[in-house]
Amino acid sequence: MPVKVKLDNNTHPVLWRLARLALVLAVVFFVIGASVFGYYYLRYRGLVAERLAKGPLFAPVAQVYAAPQEVRPGQQLSATSIGAALRRAGYNTNPELGSYELRGNSILIKPGPQSYLAMDGATITSEDDQVQSITAENGAALSAYKLEPQLITALSEDKNRTKRRLVTYSQIPPNMVQAVLAIEDRRFFAHSGINYVRTAKCAVQDILAHRMNCGGSTLTQQLARGFFLSSEKTYSRKIAEVVITYQLEARFSKQQIFEMYANEINLGQRGSFGINGFGEAAQAYFGKDLRQLDLAECALLAGMIQRPNYFAPYRHPDRAMERRNVVLDSMVETGAITQEQADQAKAEPIRLAPPDADASEAPYFVDLVHDQIVQRLGDSDVTRSALRIYTSLDPELQRAAAAAIEAGMKNVDELVRRRYFSLNHKKGEKFSKDYIPDGHITYPQVALVALNPHTGQILALIGGRNYGDSQLDHAVAERPTGSIFKPFVFAAAYNTSLDGTYLGSGGVFTALTKINDDPQDFGTNGQIYMPGNFVRGEYPGMVTASDALAHSLNIATISLAHMVGYDNVAALARSAGIVNARGTPSVAIGTYNATPLEMAGAYTIFANNGVHLKPWVLASVRNPQGDIVADFAPEAKQILDPRAAFLTQSLLENVMAYGTGSTVRAHGFTAPAAGKTGTEHDSWFAGYSSNLLCVIWVGNDDYTDIKLQGADAAAPIWAEFMNRAIRIPQYSDMKTLGPVPNGVEVLRIDRATSLIADDSCPNNAFSAAFLVGAAPQGTCSHMGEDSQSLGSRIFGFFTGKTATPAAPPSDTEPADPTKHRNLLQKIFGTGKDKPKDETPQ
Numbered sequence: 065m066p067v068k069v070k071l072d073n074n075t076h077p078v079l080w081r082l083a084r085l086a087l088v089l090a091v092v093f094f095v096i097g098a099s100v101f102g103y104y105y106l107r108y109r110g111l112v113a114e115r116l117a118k119g120p121l122f123a124p125v126a127q128v129y130a131a132p133q134e135v136r137p138g139q140q141l142s143a144t145s146i147g148a149a150l151r152r153a154g155y156n157t158n159p160e161l162g163s164y165e166l167r168g169n170s171i172l173i174k175p176g177p178q179s180y181l182a183m184d185g186a187t188i189t190s191e192d193d194q195v196q197s198i199t200a201e202n203g204a205a206l207s208a209y210k211l212e213p214q215l216i217t218a219l220s221e222d223k224n225r226t227k228r229r230l231v232t233y234s235q236i237p238p239n240m241v242q243a244v245l246a247i248e249d250r251r252f253f254a255h256s257g258i259n260y261v262r263t264a265k266c267a268v269q270d271i272l273a274h275r276m277n278c279g280g281s282t283l284t285q286q287l288a289r290g291f292f293l294s295s296e297k298t299y300s301r302k303i304a305e306v307v308i309t310y311q312l313e314a315r316f317s318k319q320q321i322f323e324m325y326a327n328e329i330n331l332g333q334r335g336s337f338g339i340n341g342f343g344e345a346a347q348a349y350f351g352k353d354l355r356q357l358d359l360a361e362c363a364l365l366a367g368m369i370q371r372p373n374y375f376a377p378y379r380h381p382d383r384a385m386e387r388r389n390v391v392l393d394s395m396v397e398t399g400a401i402t403q404e405q406a407d408q409a410k411a412e413p414i415r416l417a418p419p420d421a422d423a424s425e426a427p428y429f430v431d432l433v434h435d436q437i438v439q440r441l442g443d444s445d446v447t448r449s450a451l452r453i454y455t456s457l458d459p460e461l462q463r464a465a466a467a468a469i470e471a472g473m474k475n476v477d478e479l480v481r482r483r484y485f486s487l488n489h490k491k492g493e494k495f496s497k498d499y500i501p502d503g504h505i506t507y508p509q510v511a512l513v514a515l516n517p518h519t520g521q522i523l524a525l526i527g528g529r530n531y532g533d534s535q536l537d538h539a540v541a542e543r544p545t546g547s548i549f550k551p552f553v554f555a556a557a558y559n560t561s562l563d564g565t566y567l568g569s570g571g572v573f574t575a576l577t578k579i580n581d582d583p584q585d586f587g588t589n590g591q592i593y594m595p596g597n598f599v600r601g602e603y604p605g606m607v608t609a610s611d612a613l614a615h616s617l618n619i620a621t622i623s624l625a626h627m628v629g630y631d632n633v634a635a636l637a638r639s640a641g642i643v644n645a646r647g648t649p650s651v652a653i654g655t656y657n658a659t660p661l662e663m664a665g666a667y668t669i670f671a672n673n674g675v676h677l678k679p680w681v682l683a684s685v686r687n688p689q690g691d692i693v694a695d696f697a698p699e700a701k702q703i704l705d706p707r708a709a710f711l712t713q714s715l716l717e718n719v720m721a722y723g724t725g726s727t728v729r730a731h732g733f734t735a736p737a738a739g740k741t742g743t744e745h746d747s748w749f750a751g752y753s754s755n756l757l758c759v760i761w762v763g764n765d766d767y768t769d770i771k772l773q774g775a776d777a778a779a780p781i782w783a784e785f786m787n788r789a790i791r792i793p794q795y796s797d798m799k800t801l802g803p804v805p806n807g808v809e810v811l812r813i814d815r816a817t818s819l820i821a822d823d824s825c826p827n828n829a830f831s832a833a834f835l836v837g838a839a840p841q842g843t844c845s846h847m848g849e850d851s852q853s854l855g856s857r858i859f860g861f862f863t864g865k866t867a868t869p870a871a872p873p874s875d876t877e878p879a880d881p882t883k884h885r886n887l888l889q890k891i892f893g894t895g896k897d898k899p900k901d902e903t904p905q
Contacts, residue, residue, distance in 0.1 A: 147166050
């Protein structure tokens with residue numbers, strides 16, 4: 065029979081007191097807890113509603129698009145690759161934008177109402193990965209068809225330079241969802257926002273450790289913290305987090321919460337931009353749309369959530385891979401994937417997009433777009449409007465530009481190290497490519513601008529070595545132009561020849577006009593100005609205009625500018641966009657500042673029959689429905705006679721053939737081209753083919769002399785870029801420069817006699833363009849009555865058409881140093897020694 069024990073106040077007084085005390089304490093803690101929770105609930109209950117009342121959680125951000133890709137018969141493109149490009153642009157996933165259908169070797173394209181292009185569809189047929197034909201919907205054959213522009217990037221949201229690409233839940237791959245749940249919140253779809261067991265365990269751990277370090281937050285809690293609270297770890301913030309979590313769970317579905325989380329989560333840094341959301345991360349790390357990620361790539365992004373900088377795949381690939389594999393094991397534990405799938409994904413190496421953001425997102429270009437769109441539309445908050453900004457950029461050419469810069473600057477850096485080595489080591493020591501300077505060394509910066517020379521469209525732009533290190537866009541920074549300015553002196557001289565005006569006593573200006581390159585004083589107003597040539601001590605005396613530009617002779621160029629008129633030279637340059645040019649002697653050798661972008665625009669007058677095209681980046685701005693907000697037309701102006709433009713271009717072709725630009729040919733670029741090197745503290749190269757114009761600048765940020773010639777530093781980068789460009793289908797057809805305008809003829813000239821070359825002297829000839837009637841009258845074997853005599857050829861005197869010399873355009877006429885040259889110098893063309901009183905540039 066069981067024994068009954070009766071407890072009363074007298075049997076166990078201590079137990080009763082403890083029980084009552086526990087009850088009182090429980091009530092007190094409950095009241096305190098309820099009061100604290102109530103306080104925070106009242107404080108934060110309206111926070112979510114208030115935030116949503118202001119608009120969407122994610123503000124709409126302007127999207128920047130590339131130029132449409134043009135497809136032409138003969139290009140190396142398959143129907144499948146065209147379909148992939150259209151899918152990346154949004155076709156099929158967004159029917160309002162457009163759709164396509166693959167039919168064997170053909171692809172049927174149908175733009176939608178929101179397309180940037182007209183709604184006319186077409187069928188493109190390819191065979192053996194080459195476009196065979198393009199047919200319009202009405203059956204007519206088309207010579208070309210433009211594809212929907214690709215998204216480059218979004219403008220950054222705020223001053224913190226945050227970037228994100230918004231995605232919907234349906235656009236998130238199932239593997240991405242399962243990877244996040246496996247590693248971050250396995251019961252997400254089952255709990256009500258708080259994982260109480262996990263939270264209790266973390267609370268005990270934090271109390272015992274005397275610090276808040278345990279991560280027990282659910283996805284909803286992380287979202288609440290990210291959107292509405294700071295990142296500080298305090299008990300008050302934790303309570304507020306719980307309150308907001310309940311509100312989010314009550315207001316949104318689980319799919320909506322996950323979608324918000326997927327767009328908000330921070331996933332590291334790329335350059336100077338913060339990466340938020342899986343959509344932006346997929347593009348930043350893999351160069352893909354989020355929907356294209358495979359299992360291993362999804363697992364890598366999910367693994368980064370915990371510590372995005374610690375597991376950054378570019379900086380710490382081993383850590384990133386180890387963390388990725390942990391996520392894959394977690395997915396096996398949750399049943400999301402099989403062990404076999406996990407093993408296959410683990411065996412996959414990490415394949416990241418090129419780390420250079422200049423190649424994929426063109427950040428310097430996008431900054432220029434932002435500045436111009438604000439200037440044109442007058443809205444400084446344009447980044448927070450859902451605009452579609454269509455631009456001039458060619459993504460494939462931009463990638464070629466970034467690769468050329470990376471390869472070319474390795475050569476420049478080696479040249480810098482070699483120079484440092486030669487100055488700081490004993491003569492006879494051998495330089496090694498692995499040499500690391502033992503002292504401070506300044507490595508130069510770089511800029512590249514590539515245009516369509518016939519439209520002014522900026523196709524590619526690089527503003528520096530690395531956007532993450534420096535956001536200063538050197539493509540729009542003013543620097544002394546050096547010798548790439550010299551063609552404007554020769555163009556101004558050709559201007560004078562169009563109406564028959566004589567320069568000095570030498571007749572109308574031609575490629576064979578003799579110019580004095582001996583040291584002389586070009587000073588004005590009592591000031592001495594005696595510049596030297598780049599190679600000190602080399603003064604060849606009287607030289608042809610063609611040789612003066614080909615070999616970039618400073619004194620001869622200033623002599624020519626003096627005859628033309630410094631003001632005339634400066635006026636032509638200003639009309640071509642070199643706005644700082646002034647009418648002084650030094651203008652001839654590029655001492656005035658201009659930006660690489662301005663110089664690219666200026667060179668369009670030579671490549672485009674004398675028409676100046678202002679470089680442009682903006683084509684159109686549309687709203688999300690595809691309606692036009694603003695269209696932008698290129699600015700063009702005829703500033704030079706087509707004949708003068710072609711004659712100058714002919715001289716620039718000779719620069720490439722046998723002058724300072726021949727470095728380009730040595731680096732393997734053999735297509736027809738014209739260009740000019742430049743060296744004035746900085747290193748320049750400006751040149752163009754029939755379909756592409758490019759300017760390269762290399763120099764130091766502190767304005768110190770780079771001590772490298774344009775032919776050594778900038779020209780090889782130009783060649784590297786053009787060699788890559790010519791392999792791209794759109795630029796592969798680089799034709800002979802032309803056509804030759806009416807009133808101009810191109811002849812082969814014998815170098816020894818400066819007469820027309822014939823069969824007796826074919827091996828020492830070069831091409832030159834002349835106004836009809838201004839060319840030499842005899843050939844190298846049959847001299848005409850106006851051709852040069854033997855004596856004039858020996859002594860270097862020009863005896864073409866003669867007339868009364870025109871009045872000099874300034875008060876100071878250069879002296880003729882040939883009066884003091886000895887006989888041997890006159891016969892063999894040897895130069896004088898450097899004069900003692902010469903003033904350096």
